[in-house]
Amino acid sequence: MKKPSFTTLMLIAGLLFLYLPMAILMFYSFNSSRLVTVWAGFSGRWYIELFRDRQILAAVWTSLRIAFFSATMAVCLGTMAAFVMTRFTRFRGKTALSSMVTAPLVMPEVITGLSLLLLFVHMAQMIGWPADRGMVTIWIAHTTFCSAYVAVVVASRLREVDLSIEEAALDLGSPPLKTFFQITLPMIAPALAAGWLLAFTLSLDDLVIASFVSGPGASTLPMVVFSSVRMGVSPKINALATLIILTVSLATFLAWYFMRRSENKRRMAMAQQDAG
Amino acid sequence: MKSSLLARLPRALRPGRGWVIAAPLLWLTLFFLLPFGIVLKISLSDAAISVPPYSAIFDYSAETLNIALNFGNYLFLTTDTLYVAAYWGSVKIAFLSTLLCLLIGYPMAYAMARAPARWQLVLLLLVMLPSWTSFLIRVYAWMGILSNNGLINNGLLWLGLIDSPIRMMNTNFAVILGIVYAYLPFMILPLYANLSRLDGSLLEAASDLGSRKFNTFLKVTLPLSKGGIIAGSMLVFIPAVGEYVIPELLGGPNTVMIGKVLWEEFFHNRDWPVASALAMVMLAILIIPIALFHRYQSRELKE
Numbered sequence: 001m002k003k004p005s006f007t008t009l010m011l012i013a014g015l016l017f018l019y020l021p022m023a024i025l026m027f028y029s030f031n032s033s034r035l036v037t038v039w040a041g042f043s044g045r046w047y048i049e050l051f052r053d054r055q056i057l058a059a060v061w062t063s064l065r066i067a068f069f070s071a072t073m074a075v076c077l078g079t080m081a082a083f084v085m086t087r088f089t090r091f092r093g094k095t096a097l098s099s100m101v102t103a104p105l106v107m108p109e110v111i112t113g114l115s116l117l118l119l120f121v122h123m124a125q126m127i128g129w130p131a132d133r134g135m136v137t138i139w140i141a142h143t144t145f146c147s148a149y150v151a152v153v154v155a156s157r158l159r160e161v162d163l164s165i166e167e168a169a170l171d172l173g174s175p176p177l178k179t180f181f182q183i184t185l186p187m188i189a190p191a192l193a194a195g196w197l198l199a200f201t202l203s204l205d206d207l208v209i210a211s212f213v214s215g216p217g218a219s220t221l222p223m224v225v226f227s228s229v230r231m232g233v234s235p236k237i238n239a240l241a242t243l244i245i246l247t248v249s250l251a252t253f254l255a256w257y258f259m260r261r262s263e264n265k266r267r268m269a270m271a272q273q274d275a276g
Numbered sequence: 277m278k279s280s281l282l283a284r285l286p287r288a289l290r291p292g293r294g295w296v297i298a299a300p301l302l303w304l305t306l307f308f309l310l311p312f313g314i315v316l317k318i319s320l321s322d323a324a325i326s327v328p329p330y331s332a333i334f335d336y337s338a339e340t341l342n343i344a345l346n347f348g349n350y351l352f353l354t355t356d357t358l359y360v361a362a363y364w365g366s367v368k369i370a371f372l373s374t375l376l377c378l379l380i381g382y383p384m385a386y387a388m389a390r391a392p393a394r395w396q397l398v399l400l401l402l403v404m405l406p407s408w409t410s411f412l413i414r415v416y417a418w419m420g421i422l423s424n425n426g427l428i429n430n431g432l433l434w435l436g437l438i439d440s441p442i443r444m445m446n447t448n449f450a451v452i453l454g455i456v457y458a459y460l461p462f463m464i465l466p467l468y469a470n471l472s473r474l475d476g477s478l479l480e481a482a483s484d485l486g487s488r489k490f491n492t493f494l495k496v497t498l499p500l501s502k503g504g505i506i507a508g509s510m511l512v513f514i515p516a517v518g519e520y521v522i523p524e525l526l527g528g529p530n531t532v533m534i535g536k537v538l539w540e541e542f543f544h545n546r547d548w549p550v551a552s553a554l555a556m557v558m559l560a561i562l563i564i565p566i567a568l569f570h571r572y573q574s575r576e577l578k579e
Contacts, residue, residue, distance in 0.1 A: 007390070010383035011399070017380075018406050018460065021417040024427060028420065035425075081300035088293070093301055100304040102573040106510060106566060108518020110535045111555045114542060115311030118552070121328050122314055144307040147300065152573075201408045208520055212542075222412050229412070229525065233420045241413040248409045252401055259397070 022245055029238035046239040053236065056224055063204050063221040066135055070142035071199035075192055077143065078150025078199075083180075085151070086158040104148040113212030116141045120213060133215035141213045142206060146199035153198060157191030158184075197255075201248070312559070319552035320345045330548050349553035359537065359554065363561065366534040369448060370516035373455035377463040377512050378505065380456070385467035385504075386497075389474065400468065407461040415454050415525050422450050422526070446528030454522040459515070463508040470504025471497075503572055510569035514562055534558055 032043030050056065081101050088094070104112065120130055120137050130137055165187070169179045185192075207222035214223070228234055322331040322344075335342040353359045388399045406414060421427045422444040429441035444450055474497065482492040520535040527533070534554065542551040 005387070007383040007387035010380070011387035014380055014384040014460070015402060017457070018403070021421060021457070022406065022409070022414065024421060025413070025417040038425075077300045077303055080296050081304075084297050084300065088297070091297065093297070097297075097301050097304070098574055099570055100308050101300075102570045103566060104308060105573070106514040106569050108515055108535060108558065108562070110518050110520055110538050111315075111559060114538070114551060114555050115315045116307065118314045118318055118548070119307070119311040125328075140307060144304065147303070151300075156576075198408075205411050207412055222410070225410075225412055225416075226521070229416050229419070233416070233423070237413070237416060238420075241410070241416070244413060245409050248405065252405050252408070256397065256401055 022241075025238055026242040026245060029235060029242040031235060031238075034235065046235040047243075050236050050239045050243075055219075056221070056236075056240065059219050059221040059224040062135065062218055066138050066142060066220065067200045067203035069139050070146055070203040071196045073139070073143040074146035074150045074199040075196045078147040078195060079154050079188075079192065081147065081151040082154035082158055083184075086155050101148050101151045104145040105152065107145075109206075109208035110212075112145060113141070113209040116144070116209070117212040132217070133213055134218035137213045137215070138210050138218060138220065141209050142199075142203040145209070146202055149198050149202060150195035153195040154188060154191045157188045161187045197251075315552045315555050318549055319349055319556050320347065321549050322346050322348075323547050323549050328548065329546050346549070349549045350557070352550065353553055353557060358532065359534075362532040362534045362537045363557070365532045366517045366519075367561070369451055369455070369531075369533060370513050370519075373452050373459070373516050374463075374509050374513040376452065376456045377460055378509060381460055381463035381467055381508065382505075385464045385471050388464075388468050389471035396472070400465075403461050403464050403468075411458055412521060414458055415522055418450065418454055418457065418526060419445065422453075445526065446531075448527070448531055450526040450528075451523050451531050451533075454526045455512075455516050455519065458522065459512040462511040466507035466511065467501065467504040470501045470507075474500055503575070506568060507572045507576075510565050510572075514565050514569065517562060518558060 028039075029046055030042050030044065031039055032045060033040035081097060084094070085098055085101065116137075117133075120133055124130060161184070166179055166183050169183045170176065174182070205222065206220075207226055210220045211223055211226075214220070225237060225240065229237060317333060318330055321333050323329060324331045331344075333344055335344065384403070388396060388403070391399055419426075423429070424441040424443065424445065426445070428444065429438075432438045433441065478496055478500075479492055482496050483489075487495070518535040518538075519533060520539050523531045523533040523536045524539075527536070538551050538554045538558070541547050541554060
């Protein structure tokens, strides 16, 4: 047995650092005591209380709807931006577009949130829309920063795929739009799915930007969780956290499983080809 | 082959090309670029008790256009020591957190890139998975661990190592720990992407020529991974400077960070012009890091 190297030990320690706090959080969600840090026996009561909390359930539904529509719109806009950045020759505004695609990735949330809110206030004054802020304004805000993430994911895939197939289709007289839908789209479909999922989780997770651009009517899940967490630790939030972590882990596991299966299939097909 | 397609595409795509460019460009101009102009405009206006709470800059009456630019908000930022301290505190905390992320993340990314191929995807998913759960909840997890009657203090008291709880919550230490914990995956991702592309034959050549392991790392690996280091550091540093949630939940009265100050000016004091001026100055401080990140990212995208 070889002695593990320094970097391997760091990797193990780093993964423990990432996962231990989450494991502790999940463990204490089954604590029967209201005091989160004192173990008083196993209980599932916080889960029952969680599902009785109408405010949280309403916020979950609001957040899911916003995340669904934001991710869908972000995939449309982000894919267009990625296509323009990787496939189009230079045109005026290309640099501007690529800066506007990468800047939201790092822009501090307070700046994005404040600037979008001020825009909505201005628009309401000048054209009377949006009359009141809520789900639609959050949707616009989330679509804007999510499309930047989608663009980066899709662009890196677009650069990998074999150009000669698209080229062949165009050579044989297929119109560009049809080429895109029949040739390019199926090849980049996994990246679109990954981009959609990433946008979905980003939108579900956002607190700061939503707090700025939301109105009195719409409270997203992070907004409700934040106002509760500010008061201190609460076992109900631990129960919610456990459910979120389990859902994300399951989704990630499924994604990994299917990726591995298709990879294995591809390898088998190649091996058969070699043998035959 | 590649060039022939690129040369033909614009012509071939002409009917649809216009709107494929226009849609994302218009959306981002309207909802990303234009808002900054409005922030600039409001940072130059007076606070007023009205809805919305600021006065108009342009005023057209009696056939004269009056433009009243109020630089007072910016002057105000320099006179009140709170703001200067908040900017300085944010940069300091963000810098320390970025450095720690790099020191922890680099060896992790290195080990991932050197791991057997079938392990790499699993390790990458393991590192990224926490960032897909919930930022807020991951910060919240530390509240139960660090507080005075939290897990660490209870453990140490039980072991008899300390007599009274050590104050860890509501300190700058907790804030830095929270930032490192929350942003570590974003440091590792670009570093791993960079290191996994590193040409192994270069390292072999170095060792064949008698270079020792650590020397090879310093002279070959480290310089070649510069791009990943810059991208990862900017992905941590820039958002950390404007961080609001972590100082609010884990920080204490001694933690003055600009994101929190901006939030309070906006939501509690309802001073929109000062909040806008704070945002513009923050943007000015971050413009060089953002440009650095952009240069790296566009190189990545073109390649």
